[in-house]
Amino acid sequence: MEEVKPQLIKITFDGIEVEVEPGTTIMQAARKIAEADDSQAGLVPPAMCYYKPLPSSGGKCRACLVRVAQGSTKDPRPMPKLVPSCITQVQEGMVVENTTNEAVLDTRKSIVEFLLINHPLDCPVCDQAGECHLQDFAFEHGSAKTRYEEERRTFDKIDIGPFIQLHMTRCILCYRCVYTADQITNKREHGVMGRGDASEISTYIEKAIDNDFSGNVIDVCPVGALTDKTYRFKNRVWFTKPEDAHCDCDKCSGKVVLWYRGDEVIRVTARKNVWGEVNEFICNTCRFERKKTSDWVLEGPTKVKRSSVISANKYRANLVTKPDFAVKLAATQFKNIDDSRPYVTDTETIREQSVENNDKANHRSLLSRNN
Amino acid sequence: MTETSNTVAFTPERLAQVKEIIERYPAGKQKSALLPVLHVAQEQWGWVSSEVMDYVAGLLDILPVEVYEVATFYTMFHLDPVGKHVIEYCRTGPCCLMGGEDVYGHLKQKLGIEAGQTTTDGNFTLKEVECLAACGWGPVFQIREKYYMNLTNEKVDEIIEELSK
Amino acid sequence: MARKILTEHINVPGIETFEVYRKQGGYAAVEKALKTLTPDEVVEEAKKSGIRGRGGAGFPMGMKWGFLAKPEGIPRYLVCNADESEPGTFKDHHLMKCLPHLLIEGMIVSSYALGANKSFIYVRGELMYVIRILEKAIAEAKANGFLGKNILGTGYDLELVVQSGGGAYICGEETALLESLEGKRGNPRNKPPFPAVKGLYQSPTVVNNVESIANMPWVINNGGEAYSAIGIGRSTGTKLISASGHIQKPGVYEIELGLGVEEFLNSDEYCGGIRKGHHLKALVAGGSSVPILPAHLIMKTAAGEDRLMSYESLSDGGFATGTMMGSGGFIVFDETACIVRNTWNFSRFYHHESCGQCSPCREGTGWMEKVLHRIEHGHGSMHDIDLLVDISKKIEGNTICPLGDAAAWPVASAVRHFRDEFMWHITHPHEASQPGAVYQGEMALV
Numbered sequence: 001m002e003e004v005k006p007q008l009i010k011i012t013f014d015g016i017e018v019e020v021e022p023g024t025t026i027m028q029a030a031r032k033i034a035e036a037d038d039s040q041a042g043l044v045p046p047a048m049c050y051y052k053p054l055p056s057s058g059g060k061c062r063a064c065l066v067r068v069a070q071g072s073t074k075d076p077r078p079m080p081k082l083v084p085s086c087i088t089q090v091q092e093g094m095v096v097e098n099t100t101n102e103a104v105l106d107t108r109k110s111i112v113e114f115l116l117i118n119h120p121l122d123c124p125v126c127d128q129a130g131e132c133h134l135q136d137f138a139f140e141h142g143s144a145k146t147r148y149e150e151e152r153r154t155f156d157k158i159d160i161g162p163f164i165q166l167h168m169t170r171c172i173l174c175y176r177c178v179y180t181a182d183q184i185t186n187k188r189e190h191g192v193m194g195r196g197d198a199s200e201i202s203t204y205i206e207k208a209i210d211n212d213f214s215g216n217v218i219d220v221c222p223v224g225a226l227t228d229k230t231y232r233f234k235n236r237v238w239f240t241k242p243e244d245a246h247c248d249c250d251k252c253s254g255k256v257v258l259w260y261r262g263d264e265v266i267r268v269t270a271r272k273n274v275w276g277e278v279n280e281f282i283c284n285t286c287r288f289e290r291k292k293t294s295d296w297v298l299e300g301p302t303k304v305k306r307s308s309v310i311s312a313n314k315y316r317a318n319l320v321t322k323p324d325f326a327v328k329l330a331a332t333q334f335k336n337i338d339d340s341r342p343y344v345t346d347t348e349t350i351r352e353q354s355v356e357n358n359d360k361a362n363h364r365s366l367l368s369r370n371n
Numbered sequence: 372m373t374e375t376s377n378t379v380a381f382t383p384e385r386l387a388q389v390k391e392i393i394e395r396y397p398a399g400k401q402k403s404a405l406l407p408v409l410h411v412a413q414e415q416w417g418w419v420s421s422e423v424m425d426y427v428a429g430l431l432d433i434l435p436v437e438v439y440e441v442a443t444f445y446t447m448f449h450l451d452p453v454g455k456h457v458i459e460y461c462r463t464g465p466c467c468l469m470g471g472e473d474v475y476g477h478l479k480q481k482l483g484i485e486a487g488q489t490t491t492d493g494n495f496t497l498k499e500v501e502c503l504a505a506c507g508w509g510p511v512f513q514i515r516e517k518y519y520m521n522l523t524n525e526k527v528d529e530i531i532e533e534l535s536k
Numbered sequence: 537m538a539r540k541i542l543t544e545h546i547n548v549p550g551i552e553t554f555e556v557y558r559k560q561g562g563y564a565a566v567e568k569a570l571k572t573l574t575p576d577e578v579v580e581e582a583k584k585s586g587i588r589g590r591g592g593a594g595f596p597m598g599m600k601w602g603f604l605a606k607p608e609g610i611p612r613y614l615v616c617n618a619d620e621s622e623p624g625t626f627k628d629h630h631l632m633k634c635l636p637h638l639l640i641e642g643m644i645v646s647s648y649a650l651g652a653n654k655s656f657i658y659v660r661g662e663l664m665y666v667i668r669i670l671e672k673a674i675a676e677a678k679a680n681g682f683l684g685k686n687i688l689g690t691g692y693d694l695e696l697v698v699q700s701g702g703g704a705y706i707c708g709e710e711t712a713l714l715e716s717l718e719g720k721r722g723n724p725r726n727k728p729p730f731p732a733v734k735g736l737y738q739s740p741t742v743v744n745n746v747e748s749i750a751n752m753p754w755v756i757n758n759g760g761e762a763y764s765a766i767g768i769g770r771s772t773g774t775k776l777i778s779a780s781g782h783i784q785k786p787g788v789y790e791i792e793l794g795l796g797v798e799e800f801l802n803s804d805e806y807c808g809g810i811r812k813g814h815h816l817k818a819l820v821a822g823g824s825s826v827p828i829l830p831a832h833l834i835m836k837t838a839a840g841e842d843r844l845m846s847y848e849s850l851s852d853g854g855f856a857t858g859t860m861m862g863s864g865g866f867i868v869f870d871e872t873a874c875i876v877r878n879t880w881n882f883s884r885f886y887h888h889e890s891c892g893q894c895s896p897c898r899e900g901t902g903w904m905e906k907v908l909h910r911i912e913h914g915h916g917s918m919h920d921i922d923l924l925v926d927i928s929k930k931i932e933g934n935t936i937c938p939l940g941d942a943a944a945w946p947v948a949s950a951v952r953h954f955r956d957e958f959m960w961h962i963t964h965p966h967e968a969s970q971p972g973a974v975y976q977g978e979m980a981l982v
Contacts, residue, residue: 059726081933110930114899150906191436193443197902199892204439395697402719406702444721445702463623464881465780502623507786516664
């Protein structure tokens with residue numbers, strides 16, 4: 001008898017070999033590398049629209065474009081264009097370049113730029129701040145300055161019910177919430193209306209999205225476009241403390257994360273894996289109505305990534321680390337500080353030097369403005 | 372202006388036409404009929420209201436939101452009430468090369484409205500559209516199914532006067 | 537007179553009726569194919585003809601047919617792309633309006649070759665009057681036994697459905713067209729899988745342009761080899777060119793591929809030259825999305841050879857000094873045309889027509905339009921010019937479908953060849969923003 005187990009496919013991703021099952025996507029292969037070795041987490045392509053639990057998602061945001069330097073052992077030609085790693089399946093002998101390819105990183109930078117030009121950048125008042133994938137993406141790949149001088153687009157506000165707040169200006173049109181609705185109900189009420197950059201998530205006629213699992217669109221939204229109305233403006237996520245908990249729910253698995261401020265549960269969400277994907281959808285009763293500790297059986301603190309701002313000031317200190325390639329880039333630009341200057345204690349000299357430095361700085365800023 | 376009545380329904384002839392359209396597609400693929408049926412709806416009511424879309428969704432056995440998504444994507448469907456004659460003029464390159472901008476300027480002045488507006492007597496709605504695939508005969512506009520080509524200010528005057536009667 | 541394959545009988549009175557079309561030798565290809573050839577033999581003729589897709593991509597049609605998957609028990613579909621919306625292109629409109637039976641004959645032969653029993657013609661919704669012409673012609677063909685069950689007693693069944701679009705350029709992209717045909721938003725699909733494997737209703741599907749399919753009756757009647765003998769090199773056969781802009785005789789012309797650009801532009805048989813008292817400034821040879829070329833580069837290639845109306849000659853020099861055959865939308869600009877204004881106009885078109893699914897196109901097309909609008913209206917600055925080029929590069933090649941490329945190329949090429957005109961708009965904002973103002977300096981930087 002032949003072996004039933006499918007033959008594994010070997011690919012090279014950023015110089016690292018990995019074996020995966022046939023049908024695996026490049027993205028999943030990269031995640032496999034990172035899951036085996038946490039220090040490689042930085043090489044996984046970012047996913048803004050792709051969401052593994054939602055089968056039709058992916059391919060839209062173009063954030064995860066990578067270069068296939070060799071298609072397969074059989075056909076070693078490189079692929080002519082960058083490919084979306086989230087929906088491109090691996091082939092035996094495929095060689096993929098992600099963080100090791102300048103063109104890929106350059107394209108990624110421009111994707112950040114495209115996603116941000118019409119984004120309101122209202123993070124200071126956005127409930128998603130601190131757990132926003134667009135923030136992470138911009139932090140890792142974006143540029144500090146914008147080249148966009150035009151007016152940012154706006155939308156008419158619509159009310160989609162008592163539980164979910166829609167901020168269309170923040171939306172990046174990943175379609176995740178649409179696919180979620182398709183998955184949890186056969187009576188989807190919201191969708192993408194309009195076309196081009198005027199596309200919007202909407203119910204078209206003002207109508208509340210109404211079903212027992214509607215709250216899950218909040219968890220799948222990568223940005224602050226869909227947020228929890230019951231948590232709105234209550235707190236910043238980095239001041240809250242997440243605890244895993246469960247309850248005996250007749251509608252869903254009852255496995256949730258409770259977000260505490262002091263002794264008060266201010267928000268309930270589903271549990272997510274390391275890639276920010278919901279493990280099991282939860283019902284609206286668990287999410288919006290069970291906000292007392294007595295409703296729940298506590299399991300202990302939720303595991304939060306060391307690099308996450310949620311863990312800042314709480315479990316450990318000083319843990320925001322830049323991903324690998326940024327550190328490498330910084331290393332190449334590193335210059336030793338000139339400490340050969342004499343150590344001055346005389347106040348007169350200090351004053352003189354300070355005036356001189358001021359002039360130099362003014363001169364430099366004038367120069368840069370004129371250029 | 373054409374108004375939708377409270378009870379939205381196709382006329383018997385149009386309903387028969389819709390049934391015929393649905394039968395063109397393989398079983399279970401009746402959603403394919405959506406665009407043609409929306410055209411039939413627009414023929415009857417002049418525009419497609421959300422009530423009409425809900426009605427169409429019912430006929431095709433699909434969700435109302437699927438109809439909304441589609442109707443808002445395609446620019447031919449009027450989502451608000453329109454005038455008796457909807458003038459859709461082509462604003463794309465080749466028509467503009469042939470003096471389209473001047474002719475359309477004249478058209479707007481004559482009707483006293485801008486693109487997207489309807490005259491107060493409800494006779495004309497102006498709509499700006501992209502290429503109508505008649506570039507060699509530009510400037511062009513379309514009223515319902517009819518193309519008006521090689522437009523000049525004088526021709527525009529004639530057409531408007533003819534339609535105002 | 538040059539040879540006509542498609543439009544030979546276009547001026548015969550009543551040719552849009554079955555009777556007259558049949559008298560002119562119409563539907564002979566259906567009889568020949570269904571009665572004497574196997575489907576594979578028809579595919580073979582298409583391959584031999586070397587005909588390339590006339591919708592814009594120029595992919596060999598026979599090869600595309602060869603890719604069609606043929607799993608047992610699953611229907612296959614042929615879909616004719618009649619969603620002609622590319623600015624500068626109106627040949628399919630003309631062809632369907634004048635010769636509906638030619639397309640239907642081509643559809644029957646092609647469907648037979650692919651083993652399709654239900655085929656669709658997806659016509660843009662604005663052409664409702666053409667849809668009615670086609671539907672009438674289909675009814676006539678059916679009444680005469682060329683469509684429906686057991687065609688000509690050969691046992692082959694075919695039903696033809698004319699589908700109306702709803703006003704979306706993007707539906708000319710084949711997978712967006714299929715989505716639209718399924719009653720959805722015209723969002724292009726990610727490829728793979730290609731339509732040849734999973735197309736309409738997840739079944740194997742071929743999508744071909746109107747003109748490509750309309751060539752098939754001639755190919756069957758005269759053989760693929762005879763077809764490939766017409767034209768030049770790998771550009772076989774004839775091509776419909778939609779000529780518009782500042783010329784004496786705008787219209788649709790059938791040319792043998794390989795005709796000189798200069799002859800096409802100036803001969804009385806075709807465009808009849810630039811309108812009186814003016815001279816050529818620039819030309820878009822293949823529809824709004826292909827690179828615009830200044831006068832001297834369209835007549836001769838950079839190497840100094842005569843530029844020909846063929847896929848190869850038009851693209852000679854790559855994008856640096858060449859352009860593309862595209863869909864054959866020949867837009868002529870004389871010295872009264874403002875390149876910046878036209879580029880803004882085209883850019884607005886792509887902004888308006890982007891489906892909004894993937895981020896580079898959704899955001900980038902709008903950004904380019906806004907920057908161009910600013911430059912045209914006297915609010916540009918010098919770094920905007922390079923910004924435009926950079927945005928176009930960031931869109932190109934990074935999108936789901938070719939609309940991103942189509943939006944990027946006209947902008948990049950206009951800046952490449954007419955940078956001085958852009959600069960003039962920035963240095964003379966007041967002058968440039970006057971209605972009808974056109975830069976009168978050097979015509980182009982090489």
